[in-house]
Amino acid sequence: MNKFKYYFVLLLAGLAIVSCNKKDDDEVVVVPLRDYAVQYKADNDSIEKYLKTNYITVTENYDVTIAKIPAGGTQTSIWDQQEYPLRIRPVSSRGVDYKVYYLSFREGVGERPCNFDEITVSYTGTFLDNKQFDSSYGVERNFNLDIYVTAPIIDGWPEIMPQFRVGTRNATGTDGSFTYDGYGAGVMFLPSGLAYYGNPPAGIPQYAPLVFSFKLLALKRSDLEYNASTQTKVGDGVPSYLEDLNGDGYLYDPRDTARYPTLSDDKIEDTDKDGIPDFLDFDDDGDGYTTRFELTKPTDQIGWGTLDGTSFYFGIRNYYPWDPMTDDTNTPNVDETEPRGIPRRPTGKLKDENATESIDNPRSFVPEDYTAPGRLRIHLDKTYPYQKK
Template sequence: MRYGTIVSLVFALALFSCKNDDNGSGITEVPPKLLSEVSPEDDAEIVEFLNTHFYNYEDFDNQPEGFDYRIMIDTIAGENADKTPMMEFAQSVTINLSSSQLSLSAGEENVPHKLYYIEVQEGGAERSPTYADSTLIKYQGSLLNGTIFDESQDYVWFELPSSVRGFANGIAQLKSGTPDQVIENADGTYSIANSGKGILIIPSGLGYFNSSRTLIPLYSVLLFKVELGLYVEDTDSDNDGVPSIEEDLNGNGFMFDDDTDEDGLPNFRDIDDDGDGVLTRREITDDNGVIILPYPDADKDGVPDFLDPDTK
């Protein structure tokens, strides 16, 4: 059982193809495609898929005896010609993406990418996680042609910022189960009775774009079937006292370009955000270790102390 594929965020700067050139070197550099070129192509492919495929919504509506709550997707054809297309259930969220966020040099800014999701079964929690939270999930990742490239049939913890961006933002549209519905099974595994289930369809820009993975060609649209068990509300990845979601300072939904002290560590993974030698936690707590809200701003310049190297 593999669950390493979706956590990688390393993107290739360029794709190299081997063929003869005028210099006889045999190596020709092929620059990555533009986000603005690929995004509409991906969207057209996704819309076509959603209009020609269905999932087993009737099972989830009626929950027949012995139903295993697995999401099944098939083509609308033949005896299934009367099924309701997935597009009728799908919702979407638009995420702006810049080439620099993929370590690309094209200079594109805020190119819209549409992520589609279907809430197959609403979870019992009152709130959804954020894209910065840690989540307990089961999942299966595939291409639109059905090729499975990654899955975990057991629950695993994922820090969402470490997954591909579309996965994190897609999970953030769903609701999880609740701790009081955790059931320990006889075989030592456990289940969550009121977990949330959904389908995510992710354009390549919010996936791996021009970086190939095993069984994932370049510029591939990704489909995930997911079950969201639980999540850690206000996850604090670096345990500095500031919830990770609050460390997305520019509010662009991308956690890795907020690095106040420019030390190479994004703020949500940096225990001294401003690099002044005083831990962030010390700068936001009183003598008893209680977090002070709003966060202290000693020089009243509008920048809290933990982000201001001029105050200690």
């Protein structure tokens, strides 16, 4: 994200710190938003009371009904039931350490989204009185987890969805429709500070904790680097989830000090320490060469070519994938095989074994440079490309 887009987001956040009530026809009274920490304490008390006074019914297809335990009822509360034990996701936001309760009915069988991917879900949203305020009615809907483009902003979804996996998609009939198997399914119980807080859409009260039951069906990976001159998202060639270097499924922008005033170092994935996290940085290692440039294959290494005097298939992409790829059997007319992933700095023989390694005396690449597990890929290695003398 470039600085202009970032400042625009901060402006919107600034505008969101107040709400307006009309005192009469001519005067508007500005009402400051409530303190986040104070509101969270009230929300958490309400959510825990809800969990202790309501019970849950889950069908074999993971459709969910939540209802209040009636007076004298023998149903086991959500809090006490053990079939789907309550889980907690710690979330730090706006100076508050939240604990977000959620249930996992099934984790899912596919890939996990990261917190900036786009997902396909079916869902239902209710208040703590179990009244429904939104639903996809069993139909899949697309949802962008990027908190900087989703409006109104709701921070809870991108914190919970990476705890689940998507399912597998199956074509049905001749109309192009699909069904899904093995999808992740659960319920999240969001305090208002991770929901709509003081600026909700129509039909939702201010400061309302929200409950979402959901099925995580599919995902689309994001590549978020933003070009200011063209006002477009162009990416750097590395999907955002692969720029999650610690592999926990979460990416954070340390420049967003309003939302993340105390972001710990282990949550900041910024290879060159320039203040821009890798998933928003066009030059991840700060060596003066863009990441996309460093991922670009040599022009003679696209499609069929020659390697060490032998015919060799380099793959059809113009850019190296993160790791080698196998052919997709669902597309029989295209061979997606990519035998090489993003390489590390070359480790083969020097051009002149009697001279020092340099831009004029480089090492050659060997097969392991493209495939070795744990290798430091060149777009994250400031020592490559070779620096000029």
